[in-house]
Amino acid sequence: MKTFPFISTLCRQNKYFLIGLCLGFFFSFILSPIFENGCLVNENGEGYTNDHLSRSRSLSSDSNLLGDEYEPRINFAGKPNKARKTPALLNRPRYYSTELGIRExxxxxxxxxxxxxxxxxxxxxxxxxxxxxxxxxxxxxxxxxxxxxxxxxxxxxxxxxxxxxxxxxxxxxxxxxxxxxxxxxxxxxxxxxxxxxxxxxxxxxxxxxxxxxxxxxxxxxxxxxxxxxxxxxxxxxxxxxxxxxxxxxxxxxxxxxxxxxxxxxxxxxxxxxxxxxxxxxxxxxxxxxxxxxxxxxxxxxxxxxxxxxxxxxxPVQEPNVLFQLHAYFCKVGLVHNKQDITSLRNSLVNMSEMTPGRRSGVTWPIGIPSGTVPINRFDVLRWDYFTDTEVYLNSDFSNVKKLDGADKKDIQYVVNASIKQVEAGWGEHLQYHHLINGYRRFDPSRGMDYRLDLAFRDTRTGQEVHKRVEVCKPLGRVEVVPMPYVTENVRVNLILQVEAESKLEAMKFMENYARICMEKRDKTFLMLVLLYDPSLPGKGTKDDIFLSVKELALTLSDRYKKDGSKIAWVSIKIPSPNELANDPLLEFVVADLVIRKFSPESLILMCQSNMDLRQDYLNRVSFL
Known part of the structure; x- marks a missing residue:
């Protein structure tokens, strides 16, 4: 009974709020169906379902349907849009010195x-x-x-x-x-x-x-x-x-x-x-x-x-006076350099007295490293024995080899220099007779060492005198330049100019080329340029001056035919060789005629018959 008066009092105080709430519910129930029918009926009286996945709401619906003015459409024209400003490419210079500002x-x-x-x-x-x-x-x-x-x-x-x-x-x-x-x-x-x-x-x-x-x-x-x-x-x-x-x-x-x-x-x-x-x-x-x-x-x-x-x-008006001045100042410079070297050697000897080893610690020649000290027997450097004509056990695969090429010239130079030194030190009465023994060793930290046993004849007594000479050819300024090996498989085309006087050297070059390149299936090609003298038998005759060269080229080509290696030649008739013997333009003429047989992007290496071909050298050529 007490609750009812409380509720009646509360209703009287909030009667306007309750009346408005009731009217709101009333009108919402009456007007809601009217507004909903008006949205789903078009002017033709065709109704749509209220399904959110119907055709009117589908991306694949028919575009001819009318009534839905807000149907989304996707425009693919001109998309994706390109950047309005193309980013500038960084063009780096060819040489690092240009980029770093290094100048001559x-x-x-x-x-x-x-x-x-x-x-x-x-x-x-x-x-x-x-x-x-x-x-x-x-x-x-x-x-x-x-x-x-x-x-x-x-x-x-x-x-x-x-x-x-x-x-x-x-x-x-x-x-x-x-x-x-x-x-x-x-x-x-x-x-x-x-x-x-x-x-x-x-x-x-x-x-x-x-x-x-x-x-x-x-x-x-x-x-x-x-x-x-x-x-x-x-x-x-x-x-x-x-x-x-x-x-x-x-x-x-x-x-x-x-x-x-x-x-x-x-x-x-x-x-x-x-x-x-x-x-x-x-x-x-x-x-x-x-x-x-x-x-x-x-x-x-x-x-x-x-x-x-x-x-x-x-002023120096005459060219010969300029050459005379240059020769004079070069001689003066050599004298000063020799004096400086002598002074440095004397200072090294004098300073050795204050070292633990004293004079015994001075190396010969003075200022040159004493050489590598082997750690074990596998590090011992080998001495190669040689005579005037042969060198023995120069490698692990040969017992004796005939001295020729650069090795022969090197040994002859060392022997002649030793003879002059002996004659200058012991007098002119000693006359060189022959080389008894010769040894040589290459030390990467020092240079090339030689030990020679020379036989002389004493012109006063007629007896034979033996002298042992030790010679050192020290290395100059050594700089280790790291060079990466080539990673591109680029063919190197070798061009060898062959004259009648150098055909024997050319045949040795071909044998070396076959061993270095053709056996290892390298991508190389050798073309011989045969220079014919008009006074000698030409091509197509039985007495062809280059017949042996051609036969060797065919033999090597047939031997390595399966590997794709080949040696070709081209014949060029030149004027009298006496006129072009020392003419440097002949090489340019030959190169101009032969290069036409290659494509513009070909890599060409001009060779000489007396060059020593190495695999590392060809790798450097390909890398360049």
């Missing part, structure tokens, strides 16, 4: 003329080209006449013959082609002798972090321009600045002197005057008299310190 050390540019480049220019090129990184000659070329000379470095001709602009044409060419390839540039005239070895050693000690504008040969104390006759050394940074000021230099070139025009240009570009020394190195020069004679003046100049310390000497 010294470029030498020589100002010459079309009349002097074949005389003084050729002489200068022969004396310095093998000692510096690159040499180029710059000349006037007013016409289309070709020079009857070629140089490894190159000759550049300028059609503009104005004297005031010639040096700027040289600078323009260098900055356009070699600006980032060298650390230093040495500019000079062709009437100058250059001590290229000392110049190269000097630039190796100069830092490239500073601007270098150095030279010598100033006309007076007041000028700041160095002489181009004495040579001008510029760093790469200075050449960069000069390149940016070339237009100003050309407009302000009003002097006929190369020294003034070039010096003014560099001074404007770098605000640096020419210096005679840089970082402790002096670029000195020596001015020779116009009437300089090597035979008459050399005795006087040998006592002149400036003459020996100069890096350049000028």
């Amino acid at each position: 050390k010294l470029f030498v540019g020589v100002l010459s003329s079309q009349y002097d480049v074949s005389t003084r220019g050729a002489a200068l090129n022969k004396t310095i080209a093998h000692l510096v990184d690159k040499v180029m000659f710059f000349i006037d070329a007013p016409g289309h006449q070709k020079l009857n000379i070629s140089m490894p470095g190159g000759i550049v001709g300028f059609t503009d013959t104005r004297r005031t602009l010639k040096v700027f044409h040289m600078l323009k060419y260098i900055t356009d082609n070699f600006l980032d390839e060298f650390d230093f540039y040495f500019l000079v005239k062709d009437a100058t002798y250059i001590k290229a070895r000392e110049l190269y050693e000097m630039v190796q000690g100069i830092s490239v972090s500073e601007d270098v504008h150095a030279g010598s040969g100033r006309r007076d104390e007041h000028t700041s321009f160095c002489s181009l006759d004495a040579g001008l050394l510029l760093s790469s940074s200075v050449m960069h600045k000069v390149m940016l000021s070339l237009d100003w230099c050309v407009k302000n070139a009003f002097s006929d002197s190369y020294d003034d025009n070039l010096g003014r240009c560099i001074l404007h570009a770098t605000d640096m005057s020419c210096q005679e020394s840089v970082q402790g190195y002096a670029l000195t020069s020596y001015s020779l008299d116009r009437s300089f004679n090597m035979e008459e003046d050399i005795e006087r100049l040998t006592k002149d310190y400036k003459f020996h310390s100069a890096l350049t000497l000028y």
Whole structure:
């Protein structure tokens, strides 16, 4: 009874809420079927089911059905979309030195003329080209006449013959082609002798972090321009600045002197005057008299310190004088090297007194390692016994072998040098008779050692005297260069030029080729180029001069026919061999005729009949 009054009170307080809730339920039950029928009936009175997996909701439904305006459609046109911006490919340079910015050390540019480049220019090129990184000659070329000379470095001709602009044409060419390839540039005239070895050693000690504008040969104390006759050394940074000021230099070139025009240009570009020394190195020069004679003046100049310390000497008008100067300074350099070697040897002997072994620890020759000490009997190096004509037990598979080729020349050289040494040490009364015994051993850590027993005849008594001589041919500067083996199966085409005088060597080469390549089924091909002399029996005759060579080629081809190996030949008739005996153009002519028989992508190796063919060598060729 108490509950009912409480409920009635609660209903009175919330009567509006309860009325609204009841009306909401009422209208929802009445209006819901009306709205649902209106959505499922189209204008034609056709009804649809309320199934979510019906045809109207299926991706494979008929596209002609009407009524469902929101049916999803997939557009496959132009998809997937391509990237709006194609990523740039990284083109890496061919050489790692280009990517790392490693440059060569010294470029030498020589100002010459079309009349002097074949005389003084050729002489200068022969004396310095093998000692510096690159040499180029710059000349006037007013016409289309070709020079009857070629140089490894190159000759550049300028059609503009104005004297005031010639040096700027040289600078323009260098900055356009070699600006980032060298650390230093040495500019000079062709009437100058250059001590290229000392110049190269000097630039190796100069830092490239500073601007270098150095030279010598100033006309007076007041000028700041160095002489181009004495040579001008510029760093790469200075050449960069000069390149940016070339237009100003050309407009302000009003002097006929190369020294003034070039010096003014560099001074404007770098605000640096020419210096005679840089970082402790002096670029000195020596001015020779116009009437300089090597035979008459050399005795006087040998006592002149400036003459020996100069890096350049000028003017040198005649090519033979330039060669004489080069020969003289080479002899002086050899004497200094021998003195340095003797001094080092004496210092090593003197220092040995302070070592535990004292004098017994000094090796022979002095400064050369004593050799490998074998750990066990398997590491003992073998001595090969030889005579004048044969070598015994030179390998594990032969007892005796006839001395020929490089081995014979090597032993003859060692024996002759030993004879001269014995005659110089014991007097001329000893006359060489014959070689009794000879032994040789190769030590990878030391070099080649020889022990010779030589028989001499004493001309005073008539008795036979025996002398034992020990000779060492030490290895030079050894550098182990790791080379990867080839992984591509590329065919190597070998071309061998065969003349009538070298057919025996060619047959030995073919036998060696069969053993090295054909037996191991390597992808190689050998083509013989038979050079016929018109005065000798030609091909197709019974007395064919190359008949034995052809028969051996056919025999080896038939033997290894199953492996796909073959030796072919091509015959070429040449003019008189006396005319082409020492002509290097013959090899180019032969190569031009034979290469046409190969495809452009073929790998071709030009061979000689006396070369020693090795498998490792062919691997290197394929790798390249």
